[in-house]
Amino acid sequence: MPNILELKNIGYSYHSLHGETKALQDISFGVGEGEFVAIVGPSGCGKTTLLSIIAGLLVPEQGTILVNNPDGSLRYPKIGYMLQRDHLFEWRTVYRNVTLGLEIHKQLTPDRLEKVDRLLKEYGLDKFRDKRPSELSGGMKQRAALIRTLALEPQLLLLDEPFSALDYQTRLMVSADICHLIREAGKTMIIITHDLAEAISLADRVIVLSGRPASVRNEMPVKLTLRDDSPLAARNAPEFQNYFTRLWEDLTHED
Amino acid sequence: MKTEQKKQLSGQEAFVRRHRKHHHQITFWRILLFVLFLALWEISADLGKIDSFFFSSPSRVVLCFAEQIRNNSMLAHIGVTLFETITSFLLVLLCSLLAATLLWCSPKLSEIFEPYLVVLNSLPKSALAPLFIVWLGTGTRTIIVAGMSVAVFGSVISLFTGFRQVDGEKVTLIYTLGGNKWDAFFKVILPGSVPILLSTAKVNIGLALVGVIIGEFLAARRGLGYLIIYGSQVFRLDMVITSIIILCVIALLFYKSIQVIEHQLKIRFKM
Numbered sequence: 001m002p003n004i005l006e007l008k009n010i011g012y013s014y015h016s017l018h019g020e021t022k023a024l025q026d027i028s029f030g031v032g033e034g035e036f037v038a039i040v041g042p043s044g045c046g047k048t049t050l051l052s053i054i055a056g057l058l059v060p061e062q063g064t065i066l067v068n069n070p071d072g073s074l075r076y077p078k079i080g081y082m083l084q085r086d087h088l089f090e091w092r093t094v095y096r097n098v099t100l101g102l103e104i105h106k107q108l109t110p111d112r113l114e115k116v117d118r119l120l121k122e123y124g125l126d127k128f129r130d131k132r133p134s135e136l137s138g139g140m141k142q143r144a145a146l147i148r149t150l151a152l153e154p155q156l157l158l159l160d161e162p163f164s165a166l167d168y169q170t171r172l173m174v175s176a177d178i179c180h181l182i183r184e185a186g187k188t189m190i191i192i193t194h195d196l197a198e199a200i201s202l203a204d205r206v207i208v209l210s211g212r213p214a215s216v217r218n219e220m221p222v223k224l225t226l227r228d229d230s231p232l233a234a235r236n237a238p239e240f241q242n243y244f245t246r247l248w249e250d251l252t253h254e255d
Numbered sequence: 256m257k258t259e260q261k262k263q264l265s266g267q268e269a270f271v272r273r274h275r276k277h278h279h280q281i282t283f284w285r286i287l288l289f290v291l292f293l294a295l296w297e298i299s300a301d302l303g304k305i306d307s308f309f310f311s312s313p314s315r316v317v318l319c320f321a322e323q324i325r326n327n328s329m330l331a332h333i334g335v336t337l338f339e340t341i342t343s344f345l346l347v348l349l350c351s352l353l354a355a356t357l358l359w360c361s362p363k364l365s366e367i368f369e370p371y372l373v374v375l376n377s378l379p380k381s382a383l384a385p386l387f388i389v390w391l392g393t394g395t396r397t398i399i400v401a402g403m404s405v406a407v408f409g410s411v412i413s414l415f416t417g418f419r420q421v422d423g424e425k426v427t428l429i430y431t432l433g434g435n436k437w438d439a440f441f442k443v444i445l446p447g448s449v450p451i452l453l454s455t456a457k458v459n460i461g462l463a464l465v466g467v468i469i470g471e472f473l474a475a476r477r478g479l480g481y482l483i484i485y486g487s488q489v490f491r492l493d494m495v496i497t498s499i500i501i502l503c504v505i506a507l508l509f510y511k512s513i514q515v516i517e518h519q520l521k522i523r524f525k526m
Contacts, residue, residue, distance in 0.1 A: 057430055081431035083424055091446045100442065101432040152432065 003030035003068055004077055004188060005054070005156065011062030012049055013213075022213035023049045027063070029207055029216055031156070036179065036189045038199035040247065041209030047192045050214070051158050054190065055081045080154030080187075082162045086145040088133035095120070095129040098147040105152065112151065119147045123181070138166045139174045146178055150185060157182055159191040163198075172232075175202060196251070200224075200243045201234030208250040218250045311496040319493040320501075333501060335478040336467060339395060340509075343402030344463040348456060350403070351410035358411070359418045359444065360436065376408040381469050393474035401470030406462035410455050417451030418444050453517045460509040468502070479505075 010027040013020045023046035031037055041047055052058040054065065056079065067076055088097045098116055102108050120126045123143045125136075133141060142162065149157065162178070163171045179202045182189050193199050199206045200222055208218040224237040234240065293313045299305045300312035307315060323329030358365035384401050391397040421444050429439040471480025479498045486494030 055431060057427070079431075083428060083431070085424065087422075087425050087428045089425070089443070089446070091449070104429065104432050104434040104438050104442070148432075 002033060004033045006030040006066040006068060007054070007063065008066060009063035010050070010053060010060045010065070011213075012046070012053060012058065012060050024053075024060075025213040025215045027209075027214065027216055029219065031188060031190060034186060034188055035205065036183070036191070036203045038203035038206045039190065039192050039209060040194060040196060040199050040206060040251065041214060042211045042251065043194055045209050045212050046214040047209065048160055050209075051081070051160050051190065051192055054156075055079050055158055057081075077155040077188075078153065080149035080152060080157045082145060082149055082157065082159045084161050085165050086133070086141040088136075088141055088144055088148075090133055092133075093130050094125060094133060094136065094144055097133060098125075098144055098151060101148055101152045107152075115153075116147065116151050119150060123147060138170050139177065142166070142174050142178055143181075146181060150187075155188060157187050157189045159189065161192050161194070164194075171198075176234075196244055196247045197235060197240075200240060200247070206243075206247060208247060217253075220246060220250075308490075309492055311493045315493045316497045316500060319497045323494075323497070332477060332479055332482050332498075333505075335395075335475075336464075336471065336480065336502075337505065339398050339402060339467045339470075339478065340460070340464045340505075343399045343467060344406070344456075344460050346399065347403050347406045347410055347459050347463060351407055351414050351455075352452075354411045355414035355418055356440065358415045359440070365415065372408055372412055376412055380405045380466060384469055384473050387470070388474045393476075397474050398467055398470035398478070401474075402463040402466035405466030405469070406459040409462070410459050413455050413458075414448070414451065417448045417455075420451075421447040449520060453513065453520070457510065457513050460513060461506060464502070464506060464509070 006028075007030070008028050010024055011022075012024040013022045015021075027050065029037075039047055039050065049058065053060050056076070067074055069075060069077070088094070089100070092100070095116075096103075098120065099108065099113070102112050102116070117126075120129055123146070125140060125144060125147070128136060128140065133144065136144065145162075159178075163175045166174055175198055179189070179191075191199075191202060193202075201224075203222055206220045206222060207216055208220070209215065210217045220243065222243055224234055224239055296310075297313045300307040300310065300315075311319075320329065323332075358368065380401075383404055387397045387400050387404070391400060425443045425447065426439045429443055434442070467478070468480040468483075471478040472484050475481040479502055482498045483495050486492065486498065
């Protein structure tokens with residue numbers, strides 16, 4: 001898998017009058033096309049900062065991000081960003097929520113809307129299109145948020161603990177569901193999580209960050225013999241426990 | 256199973272009935288209180304317990320109102336006050352929306368203006384009225400400005416505060432979808448601030464009325480404020496009390512109409 005994105009020695013600090021807080025230090029890794037990468041690390045270590053930099057919302061103070069498109073162009077890949085909460089707007093219907101991105105880009109064209117319609121049908125949201133977000137279940141809200149992101153046809157999806165607002169049972173179902181949908185859509189994905197089991201069951205590769213300032217402590221490719229759509233299958237795979245133990249040791253290991 | 260459903264339904268019915276009963280009781284007591292007050296007022300005036308020259312009486316108020324209607328002056332006075340209040344209310348809404356938007360756009364600007372806004376807001380605006388008269392003369396323009404001056408600074412502050420209280424992550428969402436500051440404003444900040452806008456409007460319509468009456472006290476030949484001052488100067492207290500009662504009705508109508516608008520918006524936006 002060729003890397004479509006390559007981070008080189010990324011560093012970032014937050015500044016206040018009391019001094020400088022280093023959030024990221026010397027972070028380098030690549031993301032292959034169609035690959036699912038999970039980033040785990042202690043809470044508050046700067047994972048969201050890292051994602052914001054990849055998304056282009058923040059400019060890194062040190063380092064560069066290299067783009068490596070298959071067609072050789074230098075265009076930055078189109079990014080879809082899913083935040084911790086779904087942030088569907090209550091003053092819009094579900095349909096007007098999922099077309100928000102298209103509306104901002106002034107791309108409410110028939111073929112784009114047709115794609116949205118298809119996604120709404122595929123994801124079982126078609127009969128809720130004129131409802132308000134509050135009438136949807138937690139899982140359906142996440143699906144609506146995913147459609148809103150996919151409507152802009154991003155190549156790379158960034159997910160910032162997108163399931164942390166859900167209760168555990170729903171979370172198991174929804175995380176497997178959403179990742180299955182993203183895989184089917186053939187997208188590349190970077191997901192932040194603090195749930196090690198979630199990282200192992202969803203990702204092809206897990207990147208472990210150290211505490212603040214965050215740097216890459218370890219990269220661990222995950223190959224499970226049992227992985228299908230059910231969230232429990234991955235957790236029942238024989239290698240699962242081994243991966244979990246290694247991640248746990250990486251995370252708790254002190255320098 | 257069926258009887259269980261029936262039981263549940265009757266439970267719901269009982270709730271609806273209790274709810275209605277509660278509301279009927281509230282309305283009943285409100286009306287009763289009003290009627291009792293009028294009766295007590297009328298009777299004590301008729302029996303000479305209070306001097307009806309100073310305190311008037313409901314029947315005198317009605318007579319006074321009828322007389323003023325007959326010579327056509329009352330409706331004109333009411334119309335002038337209504338026009339001035341609604342104009343200054345709408346101007347306040349427009350100005351404070353524009354100002355709050357500007358402040359939201361530029362954090363630097365909002366930081367610079369913060370102490371000025373706080374001082375202007377706590378200043379007793381009636382102190383400004385004599386200045387307005389000197390600058391703008393006596394007339395509708397002065398009174399509309401007086402009405403605006405009472406409401407506008409507080410309105411800017413509460414709208415700006417409302418804008419800033421909108422969830423920052425929702426704004427981030429707009430940026431992640433490739434939007435700019437204007438998209439954030441029109442798609443998140445403004446629709447997210449509708450409840451604040453409505454509560455500010457409720458406060459402002461009352462304040463605009465206060466300012467207009469202050470203005471009419473000082474610089475008018477028409478309007479209910481003028482009628483109150485004129486009536487007190489010629490010792491026609493019937494006229495003063497009639498005007499005050501009409502002001503009560505106007506305040507009530509303003510409040511109710513904003514409530515209706517609020518209700519309509521709530522249905523539309525399912526707030």
